[in-house]
Amino acid sequence: MAGHVPTNACHCEVSHYWIFLSSTIRTLRRRKNYAFSRRILNVKVFNSKTKMKPQIGIIGCGRPDKGQAVGHVRGYLDAGCEVVALCDISEENAAHLRNKFGLTARVYTDSNAMLAQEKLDCVSICLWPHLHAPVTLAAAQSGNVRAIHCEKPIAPTWSEAQKMVEVCAAAGVQLTFNHQRRFNVPFQTAKAMLDAGEIGELESMEAYCFDLFDWGTHWFDMMFFFNNETPVDWVFGQVDISTTYAIFGVPLERFGTSHFAFKNGVRSTLVAGRDDDIWNGLRVRLNGTKGSLEVGQARHSDDHELRILNSADGWKPIAVEGSISGDDAYLKVMAEIIDSLQTGKKSLLDAQNALATTELIFATYESARRRERISLPLEGVEGHPLVELLREKGAIPEGTMVS
Numbered sequence: 001m002a003g004h005v006p007t008n009a010c011h012c013e014v015s016h017y018w019i020f021l022s023s024t025i026r027t028l029r030r031r032k033n034y035a036f037s038r039r040i041l042n043v044k045v046f047n048s049k050t051k052m053k054p055q056i057g058i059i060g061c062g063r064p065d066k067g068q069a070v071g072h073v074r075g076y077l078d079a080g081c082e083v084v085a086l087c088d089i090s091e092e093n094a095a096h097l098r099n100k101f102g103l104t105a106r107v108y109t110d111s112n113a114m115l116a117q118e119k120l121d122c123v124s125i126c127l128w129p130h131l132h133a134p135v136t137l138a139a140a141q142s143g144n145v146r147a148i149h150c151e152k153p154i155a156p157t158w159s160e161a162q163k164m165v166e167v168c169a170a171a172g173v174q175l176t177f178n179h180q181r182r183f184n185v186p187f188q189t190a191k192a193m194l195d196a197g198e199i200g201e202l203e204s205m206e207a208y209c210f211d212l213f214d215w216g217t218h219w220f221d222m223m224f225f226f227n228n229e230t231p232v233d234w235v236f237g238q239v240d241i242s243t244t245y246a247i248f249g250v251p252l253e254r255f256g257t258s259h260f261a262f263k264n265g266v267r268s269t270l271v272a273g274r275d276d277d278i279w280n281g282l283r284v285r286l287n288g289t290k291g292s293l294e295v296g297q298a299r300h301s302d303d304h305e306l307r308i309l310n311s312a313d314g315w316k317p318i319a320v321e322g323s324i325s326g327d328d329a330y331l332k333v334m335a336e337i338i339d340s341l342q343t344g345k346k347s348l349l350d351a352q353n354a355l356a357t358t359e360l361i362f363a364t365y366e367s368a369r370r371r372e373r374i375s376l377p378l379e380g381v382e383g384h385p386l387v388e389l390l391r392e393k394g395a396i397p398e399g400t401m402v403s
């Protein structure tokens with residue numbers, strides 16, 4: 001059984017070393033030395049004086065070598081944590097994950113049994129979206145979990161997404177969502193260059209990906225990241241539902257467009273679709289008063305992850321380590337969320353940030369459903385406006401893809 005201490009007490013000791021490190025990182029950030037502060041963040045979370053490693057549970061062990069849980073476990077182990085409990089309705093999937101990392105974790109097939117029996121510093125929820133809310137609520141209300149790190153997208157309905165955040169806040173449980181791209185080096189480098197004024201003041205952003213929900217959640221989230229979490233004022237959206245499909249059980253449009261205005265005046269557009277004639281790369285472009293930055297791959301090119309246009313010489317590639325999808329992000333994610341748990345510092349993956357992204361997604365769909373521009377905060381929506389549109393049309397897709 002994992003270390004038994006009273007609920008909400010610290011399950012592991014915070015050393016003076018960490019207090020010193022955290023204050024150094026804050027000072028560096030104040031001085032805008034982002035690169036150096038991130039390098040410090042990448043050191044192991046706990047030093048040798050720590051008496052007990054943070055105790056971790058995983059719910060949803062994933063398809064062997066394909067599921068998200070692999071990245072989570074790797075990140076926790078790298079951050080000096082101990083994975084003590086695994087849960088999956090498939091014993092085979094749990095056994096594969098346990099053996100892959102040589103874990104001695106106890107294995108459960110029922111998440112409620114695991115949550116009743118384990119005292120956990122953090123639990124990762126790597127389930128399909130329709131299970132995120134019920135399992136997050138159960139974990140938050142178990143009294144045995146201090147932090148929950150849940151996979152994206154938050155939930156398939158707006159009311160569930162809001163409830164997850166409310167219940168965790170009321171229970172004093174840290175809640176984060178795995179928009180891990182915030183930690184990929186090309187995005188972090190672009191943000192540092194934007195903050196350093198290399199393209200002047202941010203005026204607009206344009207982004208391209210596969211869909212508004214499963215992939216869109218990352219791209220909307222990155223646009224909030226680049227615009228310092230500024231709230232959105234209004235959104236105008238459209239969807240083509242002449243054909244549909246589903247990923248992880250959630251229906252998706254054939255094409256989608258979201259045009260929105262942040263409250264600081266920055267305008268943004270996301271265009272989504274998989275067909276060749278609409279596909280325009282997998283990228284986010286930032287347009288400033290003095291130039292543009294682009295992260296990701298353009299339609300006819302995959303030879304750069306980051307490039308800049310701020311002189312008459314045209315676009316210049318910028319050499320960066322890693323890619324927009326690199327697994328290295330998970331190492332930084334788990335170190336950061338455990339650090340947040342120790343220090344109380346707000347995580348970049350904080351639930352409020354993810355909720356703003358989710359509100360924008362559902363507001364985009366609601367705009368398409370109502371054929372109106374939608375002002376935020378989003379009102380009059382409980383479920384999923386795209387699902388309602390598809391029900392009216394009798395076009396709920398059969399079957400589901402796993403990406």
Ligand SMILES: NC(=O)c1ccc[n+]([C@@H]2O[C@H](COP(=O)([O-])OP(=O)(O)OC[C@H]3O[C@@H](n4cnc5c(N)ncnc54)[C@H](O)[C@@H]3O)[C@@H](O)[C@H]2O)c1
Pocket residue numbers: 059060061062063066067068069087088089090093109111126127128129131151152153178179180214248402403
């Ligand atoms: N952050 C990212 O970039 C990214 C990438 C891919 C997927 N995801 C998200 O991660 C989540 C999981 O995706 P995945 O690819 O790991 O899925 P997966 O199908 O590989 O794994 C899900 C696991 O959950 C188990 N499971 C199902 N019901 C359960 C229950 N009630 N209790 C316990 N276990 C149960 C299944 O047996 C399976 O092992 C999804 O929300 C998906 O959108 C995120």
